[in-house]
Amino acid sequence: MILNTDGTKPIYVQIAEWLETEILSGNIKQDEKIYSQYQLADMFNINPATAAKGLNILADELILYKKRGLGMFVSTDAKFNILNKRKSRTLKRLVREIVMEAERLSVSEDELLQMIKAANNEDKGDV
Template sequence: MKLNPDGMKPIYVQIAEWLEAEILAGNIQSDEKMYSQYQLAEMFTINPATAGKGLNLLADEDILYKKRGLGMFVVSDAKERILEKRKSQVLKTMVMELVAEAERLDVSEGELLEMIKTIQKQKREESQ
């Protein structure tokens, strides 16, 4: 992954999101030791404090837990927590923006739902 230092999201948030994606992809398992801030700093050529801030963000969200003297580890239900967080935050925001745009374009609720169903069907067919 490549970080975007000029992007809208702070680097530490990008680090946290990358780690979440690694957990969701199964590259980092439940109860597995997480990368240290120094490993992340080396991987992404960033300041260790920035990497530590990304790790602490996930610890604050109860996705990681600390073992004194051993580092941080992934909680057993990390995948479920990340999925729930993304549904309640990211997806909700996207739906709010979609509904607002549909209203601006005078698209009815029925038309919008039909568009969503059509796209879901297309995606299912593509993946088969």
């Protein structure tokens, strides 16, 4: 992963999102030890405090848990928590934006649903 240091999203948020994606994809499994703040700092050439902030976000959201003296580990419910968070935050925001744009363009609900179905079929290779 390459961090976007020129964007508006803070680096520690990008680190947290990258770790979430690694967990969702199965590259890091439940109860597996996660990278330390120093490993992340070395991997991404960032300050260890920035990496720690990303890890702490995930700990606060119960995606990671701490074992004193051993580091941080992926919680049993990590995938569930990530999926719920992304559905409730990211997808809902995107859907609201699409619905508002559809209203501005006078696109009906049925037409919008057909567009979504068509895009989904394209992604599956059904076209």
